[in-house]
Amino acid sequence: MRRLTAALLVTLLGAAPALAQFGPQGPPAVGVMTAARQPVTESTDFTGRIEAVNRVDIRARVTGFLQERTFQEGQEVKAGDVLFRIERPPFEAQLEQARANVASAQATLENARVALARARELQSTGAGTRVALDNAQAQERTANATLLGAQAAVRVADINLGYTDILSPIDGKIGRASLTPGNVVSPTLTEPLATIVSQDPMRVAFTVSSRAAGELQARYESRGGPSAVVVRVRLSDGRPYPQAGRIEFIDTQVDRNTDSLLIRALIPNPRREGVQAGAAGDRALIDGQFVTVTVEGNEPVQAIVLPRAAVLQDQGGNYVLAVDAEKKAQRKPVRLGRTIGDQVVVEDGLAGGEQVISEGLQRVRPGQEVNPAPAGAPPPGARPPGAPASPPAPAGRAG
Template identity: 80%
Template sequence: MRRRSAPLASALLLLLLAQGPALAQFGPQGPPAVGVVTADRKPVTETSEFTGRIEAVNRVEIRARVTGFLQERAFTEGQEVKAGDVLFRLEKPPFEAALEQSRANVASAQATLENARVSLARARELRQTGAGTQVALDNAQAQERTANAQVLAAQAQVRVAEINLGYTDILSPIDGKIGRATYTPGNVVSPTLADPLAIIVSQDPMRVVFTVSARAGVELRNRYEGRGGVNAVVIRIRTTDGRVYPQRGRIEFVDTQVDRNTDSLLIRALMPNPRRDGVRGVVGDRELIDGQFVTVFVEGAEPVQAIVIPRAAVLQDQGGNYVLVVDGDKKAQRRPVTLGQTIRDEVVIERGLEGGETVIAEGLQRVRPGQEVNAAPAGGPPPGARPGGAPGGPPGGSAPGGRQG
């Protein structure tokens, strides 16, 4: 046993002697190295993001005004039409016959009126000579008035027949794009049908409709009311394929009531929707489509000066968002901040910083408030580092007193 323990003790002693210099490198070190940035003011386009939907400014359901057989469809489904274009034609002969009958009724009523006027004239002559009675004169006057009213009624029926005949040509009331036809020629159509014959939606401009929470609405109002209100913002949208639409819109309407169910406010904007370059007269020749979902950006028309720092410099705990700034004594100090919009990897600071502060952006996990730090510009080599080597060490990465590998 003694022979075995002697070599073992010698090996342990040699191991402890060899590890002595290595253990020495874990002794007390200086302040932690951190990367800092300056909280500068820079021009920023303020942007708020919402979810919205495209809506046509005008949307018309085409319906028959009279009952009749659908004789012709005069358009191609999906094409753009102009106001006044003929869309459908109904069978005309029944309505033409009704018009002729109404005109005949006018002629008959006019003949009756002429006869009543002759009778009235005769009754007046007889009354003046004493051969006629006042009762006969009164009756003749009443018959003349009745006949005159019948003429007016017959003339009104002619006008109704003319209007109904005109309704056999169903015209487009607006400029826009017409959808599919619900009924084909040969069907009987009437004003009481549940489904319209077709639907037309206007194309340019289109509306962008979106809702904002009541709180966000107040924030937007407070932000822009001193700069011109709705005239101080522009509307941009991003389509579902991720592309930002090149046209800009403007707000045209802000609802006067907050939705009690969702605590939200409806906002409506107008957005140009011209034909795409080189694409005309085909389906999809315009970018925006009625009912389309989009992402809506409410942007300030003019950039503003705001404090911007890296998003990675912002920390959060139960007390809210905060940053660590380096004071004149090279110590890290906590500053509560209120965040604004995020721009890629940067964030706007609305309150908490005045501008010019030195904010820690790198090495935050090694720092506590009140602790002294060794600051250097973020993104550069750590303080005390030598080109090609570790901080404070020789090239090759060996620690002082250690053995090179």
Template identity: 45%
Template sequence: MYLISLSLRCAEWQRGERAVRARLALLFAFAALTFVLPAAAQEKAPAASNVSTVAAEKRAISQSAQFVGRVEAVERVDIRARVTGFLEEVLFKDGETVKKGAPLYRIEQAPFQAAVQQAEANVQRAQATVDNAVVQRQRAEQLLLTNATSVAARDDKVAAQKTAEGDLAAATAALETAKISLAYTDIASPIDGQIGRTAVTRGNVVGPDSGVLTTIVSSDPMYVVFPVSQREFLRLAERHGQKENRENFKVFITFSNGRRYAQAGTIDFVDVKVDRGTDTIPVRASFANSGGELVDGQLVQVDVETSAAEEHVLIPQNALIADQEGVYVFIVEEGKVAQRRLKVGQPSGASIVVTEGLSGGEPVIVGGLQSLRPGTPVTAVPIEKPVGG
């Protein structure tokens, strides 16, 4: 009896334990649902984040093309010695501005002055010979009238006079040459401009074989010469016509540090032939340079713009994203991120021209682009300027 009673008690205890376990399992399941359901609801409806946007701008801009050019002086003169002698004086300071006719070098003059004096003496001697020959001819003609001399003798006097006159002409020419050589001992500036560094100092022997003594370049105005590819030249010709007035093109230059030159230039020359080696056509523009900012030989970026403006869509350059398929931007569309594939044209300052993909007015996202995905809920926050632009 005792064993039967104990067995019944054990069975009741086991049934009670199973009931407790069932209640605990139900309680844990309810608690888990309590935590999981809010989390799932949160994943389905994430909060929209703020993104900086700039509206795609539609405005009229001039068509432009970019090239690489080099600044050239309108006038450039290499100064050389034209006679040989000792250099007595250097009459300028390196780098200064000189005027036309300003003295630059002086070569020792004494030998050339002596040559002039000798040539003058030769002229006097030749003149005396001519005068005597004239008298002898006149006397022979008078004697011939009285048959006191022969015709042959008279002809000899005439020939002697002509010979003396020839010697006089040669002596006179030698005198002029000596005077020119003497004048070459003073070397003056042939143009207005800035002078470079002297290659020789006083005491050296200089002459035609000495090479360039110094260089003078004019400074205002200045040329900028840039090569235009045959393809680009034909494109401009098709768009604006072969006889397009050059005044309709404005030329701007940008220095290597990114600063743009304040004054615009005008195209004044297009070469008449194509460079066969590079398939380019040299084009030249003229720029005022009263401030002396443009330096001969300087490398610059050249922007050629047409005066006829056309309407285009522009967006900040820092909004562009590139991948293997090309470039695209993110815009805000109905509160979500949307992707737009683009075709772009020439840059315009901090912006770039969009030729296909945007019509203007779209809020283009310019900040936090790396973390965005199409379809992500966002709130557009318009800004006036591109981030970093």
């Protein structure tokens, strides 16, 4: 029994140092970084749609049989190019008939003038009556009016003959033709013969909520307003479009249904190098396509940028934990701006120079004392990379 008690006493005394290792620990180790200002390009994203600056529906101005189509669907055309031809002979005949009516009216007018001169002569000699003179004057005026009407009919017939060649009013790309030669066309057709949309430049139209519009105005008003920003787009597959645009129009009214404001920007749409004109995909921007619109400042501004992981959120909003002079974590509410990859811009809440905790946040509570070290540095007591492992503790002697 004495030997057993002595063995237990020795065991407990030997275990005392091991139990001491599980005593209270020190402040949690955290990684901190300095909230420093750096150049940042401010930008805001919206959803937009590409629009052609000019868009024209091609329609016939006269009724007739469509004789010829002179273009390939999808090609680019110039202003003044002939697109369709309507059968000409009926309109040429109408023009000749109108000219014949002019000749007849001229003969009638000359005869009326001769009769008027005779009536005046007779009336001056007393052989003619006043009634006869008045009738001759009326007939002369009527013949003159008939001639003017016939001459106007010639101009109308000539104009209608010119309308048999349907011309392009603008430069642009022409779409599909709705009718083929042989069909009767007229101004009353509900569907246009074709549609032409201009290609360069293009417009990008997007809507901005009233709140976002107010924020953009407050941000750029002192820097020059719309001239202080550029507009960039990303295509539907995520590729950035290389050309930048400028805002050309801001609507004067807010849409009452959506509480949003329409903004339009002009953006170049040059032909891609190495692609034949009029070929499919010769220009990157197409009328009607959806794009992501980015409104960004011309010049970068100084702003605080933190890792997104350093920002926490609760019911009170976004906040960070900063280490004060007493090495205690203090909560600081922040207002965030745009996200750049895995980082976020802090627009308000930090003055710069604060030591913000970016690593080990899960072990810290506001007001708690911490053991700060530069973010990315190994924790205290950690073995440096490449250092040999510690030698094993010597084995105890057997009793």
